[in-house]
Structure formats: structure tokens, C-alpha cells
Amino acid sequence: MSHTIHITNTQRHLKWDNSLPPIATVPSGTTLTFSLLDGGHNQITATSTTSSLSTFDFNLADPAHGPIHISSAQPGDVLKIEILTLKTATFGWTAIFPNFGLLSDEFPTPYLNIWDLETHREDGYTVFKPGIHVPIRPFLGIVGVARAEKGEWSTIPPYETGGNIDCKYVTAGSVLYLPVQVEGALFSCGDGHAAQGDGEVCGTAIETQMEVTLRLTVEKGKMGDWVKSPHYLTSGNQNHERESKVTAAGKGEYAAVGIDADLREASRKAVRGLIGWLMGEKGLQREEAYVLCSVAADLKIVEAVDMPHFAVACSLPLSVFVGPPYV
Template sequence: MNVVSYQPTPAELSYTFGGRPAVGRVQPGTIIEMSTEDCFGGRVRSVEDLPSRVCEFPYLNPVTGPFHVEGAEPGDTLALHFVAIEPARDWAVSTTFPHFGALTGTHTTAMLQPPLDEVVWLYDVDVDKGVVRYHARRSDFTVELPLDPMHGTVGVAPGASEARMTITPDAHGGNMDTPELRAGVTVYLGVNVEGGLFAIGDGHARQGHGEVCGTAVEAAMNTVVAVELIKGVSTPWPRLEDDGHLMSTGSARPLEDAYRISQHDLVTWTSELTGLDTLDAYQLVSQAGQAPVGNVCDTNYTMVAKLPKDYLGGPAVYESAHSRLRELGRRYLSER
């Protein structure tokens, strides 16, 4: 088993996809143990640490990477299997952020109303019990919510010589903020530049659907990823696979366009996998498909289209990368 470990210093974190040299090179088949910082770069550590004071815009939402995958070329697909996503601290944090979130005027949904108050919530993270603990700020209400660790941000360098802030999700991945991206899931990303240059960040101890206030239960993570390269197979938008489902994502505005992209990709993918006529696939996805909401707060919104593999006869996709990586991950976990 080829295992490498990478713990970036703060100065080694990235704030864009594209426009940065790789922090390391890995062979397909490698397992990478990495640490990731939270979206505030770890600077919000108490309810007194308002992001607008302790963070330095635009240095938000840092990612670990990018990693150059040997042999990856435009037109290929990277398979990133999340073996483990484990909170690195016993606390996590969330905030309202001025002019950010779904229920407030923003930079683009420009309003004349004053911004909402900037407030920080500190969560206890109890890995053994499998919960995070919410504490109200303006009363003594408290409640435990299930721990469900995930990464908000994963992506590769975009094409066309672009470099995009990590906060932006698009066809290259980025800040999709979908709770579907948890351990046990494989993410497929189309390669746009040599080496692919993938990076990962923005761990969430858990997240509601849409991340309505703009931030989740933000947590530094110790994350293990197994990497494969599928040569000569392209991927138009990020796709996910878990043991039971195929998933397509779309990131755009307005939100119906994110829905359209994700459902369109799932329909055409279904058609390719099964030989179904496009309209037959459209019909099947219409009745059997799910649509988990990713984010409704970032610079692009994200929707996921999800289909049980059983309905398609359990097709092998991407040369069975998921089941192979899943097995590799299981071996890794049993041996560590």
C-alpha cells in the first residue's frame, strides 16, 4: 500500500483552484493522509472571534493541495475516494457573516438593508458519542445533532487558464458544500490541466441542506483520500458514487440551473450506462431520482442528482474505480 502523509503549514494552504504550483506529486493508487484547516483558517476559536476581525479577506476557505497526479492529462478523470474524514479538534465553529448567506442581502443580491449581526457559535464535537452540540448564543438552549463529517470543497484546476477562488463551485468542483461528500464516497473530477491538481478543504462536522446561514459546523479535519486515474474518460461536471448511488452535480445560478445541470448529467449518464434512449432515461430519472441540495449561499449554487444504482442493474462506472478504492480504503483502515 502506497501511503503518503501531508500536513501543510498555514503558508502552504491554497486559496484558489488553478494558478498555483503543486505541493506534491502522487502516483495513481496512492493513499494520502492529509490535514485540512477549517474555512476560517482556524482563526475563529471563540465566540469573540468575529470573522470580519480575525480573518483577512480573501484568505478564506483554504484548501490542502494542489496535488499533481502523475500521468493525468486533459480528457482524463481523477477518482478521489474519501477513506476517512475525521474532526481534528473537539470543537467546531459557525457564524453569520455580513452580506453572506441565503436569508440576507449579499454582494450580488444587493440590498439597501443593513447586514445581519455577525455572531459566532462554538460547537462541541464529540466523536465517541457521534454528535456535535449546539449552544444558543442568546439563551441557554442546547441540543445534540448527529456528527456527519464531510468536505465542502474538493476540486481540480479549471481549464482555459482560469484560477478560481476556492469559495466558487463550478465544473471543476470547488465549494459544492454537499453533505453527500462524506467518507465512503468516490468523487470523479474531469482533468483540465496536466496533473489535474486536486485540492481538498472546508471540512464540516455536519451541515444542513443548503448551508442557509452561509457556514456549516466548520471543522479542521484529518482526511484520508485514495487516488486513481481513469485515462481517456472525461467527466463534464463532478460526479459522486457511494455503495448504493450514482450522483451528478451542477453549480450555477439561478438555483434551477444548478438543478438542470445535475439532472441533465444524470439523464445522459444513465442513458450511456444502460443504452436507454435519452427520453426513456429522462423518464426514469424523473420518477426515481433524488435531488439533495448542496449550497444555496456561495457564488454559485450547487445541486446534486442522485440515483440508486440498483435501478440501473448496478452498472460498473469508471472502470469500477469505486469498488476497487472502497476495498483499498477498507484495507487501509484495518491496517492502521
């Protein structure tokens, strides 16, 4: 029998804790709709300015909505999460916070960009600046189940049970598989993003409130021996129509490669290099370049075997540049 229930944005928590009482108990195969706060707990509004960041409370960051108890889930099972629909709010935001982000020591000054997610929603993009369009590709930053270990665990980092995985590929049409470690799984989700580059280098994506539809199914005796961490499956044609409106074929991407014996430092060098290119070749301000890297560029480990050095590329699709003075 198919079941559908709705979870409101008041039903949330700020720590993973397997002793939390579930807000609902559902059978395997249930479809749920969620009304989600954004990853900043709705502290940023459509009219916020950079000065608003001075009162931002990080203790409220990354709320997870749930937990949901799936009645047949037991440790050793796999929870299959089908991402059915994702709808952003009419606006989103990206911020540079002092002491936060991959280049935090180089960007000490707060910065806030408010994105219009409604005007060009049907065309599949949002305007960063006239001449720069960022594809809207909604996904959930937080998708997870409770950990076996007792106690409270922050919702900010990712774990083997999911959590704040910030994986932009788990979008509508995708399926996420998580290992169940406690009875009932205790599933929660949150932290909606309208777009993000791999790495989320300035520390924030396009953060937005979101309406979400998911289906939760317990799989027993299937894949349990190897799903020890999040696994995902993407649809070959997901977002194809939308992306075809945004991405011009053959434009390619521009990437800066950082090389260092330390993986994090190689990543920092790559981001720094792309920021330099965006400033020098495209005329962006330094903060604008950092934000664009965070929402549209990808960090890729392109070399990890020729020790003692790592090579990390920070790549930006050139299709984001759609008009003068950028093309």
C-alpha cells in the same frame, strides 16, 4: 505499488491556478493524508466570541491544500477520489456574517456558535442546545482539480472541476469523480465540515479543522464522455451505525415550501418559513433558528417544471429534537 504521503496544513493556496507548482507528484492509486485548516483559515478558535468576527479576514477564506500532481493524469481523464477517513477537530464553529448568507439582508448582526465536537463524538452528535442534537456527518467542502483556463480563480465558488462544492453526501465511504482538464490534474482539498444542511443557508456549516485520508486514482477511457462536472457515488451503508444512534426512526421532517418565479427568492421564502416555525413552535431565537437551518436543514427543489414558478422546500429532520422543551 501502494504509496502513502502526508500533506501538512502549511501546503495550501487561496486560488485555483494551473500554473501553481505542485507540492507533490504521485502515481495513480496513491493514498494521501491531509491535515487541513478550517474554511476560515483557523481564524476562529474554541474560545472565540461573536466580537471576534469583526476582525475576520475573508481574503483568507476557503484555503485549498495542494496541489497534487498525479503523474498519469491527462486532459480527458477522470480522477477518482475515494474518501477513506474524515476526523474533525475537537471543536467547530458556525457564524452569521453581515452581508453573507441567503437571508443576509434580514440578518445584519454578527453571531457565532462554538460547537463541542468531542464530548459526544462516539455517539455521533453534537449538542446545539440542551434538547437539540445535530448529527456529526463530516465531509469536505472543497474537493477539486485545476481548471483549463489560465489565471487565478477564487476557491470560494464551485466549478465544473469541483472546488467548493459543499456536498454533504461526499463523506467517508463515498467516491467523487472529477473531470481532468490539465496535465497532472492538480488536485486540492479543504474546508472541513462536521455537519451541514443542503444549502448552507446562513453561509457557514459547522466549520472545523480535519484530518483526512483519500485515495486518488486516474481512470482512462472510462466515463470520460459524461463526467463533465462532479459526480459522486455513496455507499449504501455509510454512517449507518452512527446515524442509527442519532436518528429516531419514524420522526420524519418538517419543511416549509417557498414558491416564486425566481429560484433564489423561492429558496429565501422557504428558509424564512422554517425560521418562523422554529421560532414560533420551538422557541428558538431568530439567529439560533437561522444557524440550525444552515447546519441541519436541506433545501430541495421540489417543483421546477410548472413555470413560471419554482417550489423549494427547506426541510429539517425532527430527530434533531431529543429532549424538553422541544419534544
